Amino acid sequence: MKVNVMIRKFRELLKELYSEEELSQVIFLVFEHLAGFSKTDLVMKRDETIPGNQQELFEQVLSELKTGRPVQYALGFAWFNGMKFMVNENVLIPRQETEELVDWIVRDSESDIRKFPFDVLDVCTGSGCIAISLKKKFPDAKVTALDVSPGALALAKENSLLNQSEVQFIEEDVLRRTSHISNLESSFNIIVSNPPYVLESEKEKINARVLDFEPHLALFVEDTNPLIFYDAIAELALKMLKPGGRLYFEINEAKGKAVVRLLMKKGFVGVEVRKDLNGKDRMVKAAIK
Numbered sequence: 001m002k003v004n005v006m007i008r009k010f011r012e013l014l015k016e017l018y019s020e021e022e023l024s025q026v027i028f029l030v031f032e033h034l035a036g037f038s039k040t041d042l043v044m045k046r047d048e049t050i051p052g053n054q055q056e057l058f059e060q061v062l063s064e065l066k067t068g069r070p071v072q073y074a075l076g077f078a079w080f081n082g083m084k085f086m087v088n089e090n091v092l093i094p095r096q097e098t099e100e101l102v103d104w105i106v107r108d109s110e111s112d113i114r115k116f117p118f119d120v121l122d123v124c125t126g127s128g129c130i131a132i133s134l135k136k137k138f139p140d141a142k143v144t145a146l147d148v149s150p151g152a153l154a155l156a157k158e159n160s161l162l163n164q165s166e167v168q169f170i171e172e173d174v175l176r177r178t179s180h181i182s183n184l185e186s187s188f189n190i191i192v193s194n195p196p197y198v199l200e201s202e203k204e205k206i207n208a209r210v211l212d213f214e215p216h217l218a219l220f221v222e223d224t225n226p227l228i229f230y231d232a233i234a235e236l237a238l239k240m241l242k243p244g245g246r247l248y249f250e251i252n253e254a255k256g257k258a259v260v261r262l263l264m265k266k267g268f269v270g271v272e273v274r275k276d277l278n279g280k281d282r283m284v285k286a287a288i289k
Contacts, residue, residue, distance in 0.1 A: 196221050
């Protein structure tokens with residue numbers, strides 16, 4: 001089968017699942033991964049024949065995509081901060097908004113890292129994308145990452161090896177703190193978290209590719225206690241941040257003011273909400289004196 005025929009097949013069979021722009025990106029990701037194509041190759045090599053062994057792989061991926069499975073899960077990886085991260089249904093697919101959170105931390109910390117030993121704690125690490133990205137940016141920092149899911153931690157450890165970043169991973173339920181977390185030294189400069197924050201009542205608004213495939217454990221919180229993770233992690237930060245240490249969160253766009261009130265009530269200073277590139281309240285920073 002020729003390249004242009006395969007492209008038409010993808011477009012015809014997936015047109016109901018994706019917008020035109022999304023579908024073009026999906027096709028590129030598949031051809032990049034399976035055939036090493038660049039975007040230019042998709043145009044210049046349209047009349048070339050796909051080798052039989054590769055054609056089977058294309059058909060397999062297409063079969064998975066037709067079920068609504070996200071392309072990142074079908075291919076087994078996602079890009080984040082220019083690095084490749086393995087992903088599966090145990091972890092959320094890394095997103096651009098989280099890249100913006102990492103960038104905020106990096107910009108704030110570039111001067112600090114040269115002044116003193118620098119320790120980072122990533123809570124609800126998932127694929128490890130935040131922790132590993134910060135370790136790559138600050139190689140001398142000590143980075144620790146927590147998650148309640150053994151499956152997520154197993155994958156995060158593989159991503160640490162893949163990206164040659166030494167991160168300490170610990171299985172921990174931050175809502176039910178155990179001896180594991182108690183044994184950590186209370187000396188972090190940065191605590192960061194992208195915790196579950198989508199309300200159960202918001203499920204009907206969620207894209208089916210997210211709702212049907214990404215882990216609900218990492219996505220949803222009860223409407224009756226939407227800030228449960230922010231409350232628990234803020235309490236942890238009060239005990240484990242060094243003087244002047246900073247706490248960063250990714251947040252539900254509708255809960256910016258509520259998170260700010262929570263943090264100010266607990267005594268944090270310099271509380272700031274930042275919008276993402278789409279103009280939505282998506283990140284919060286706070287510090288302790």
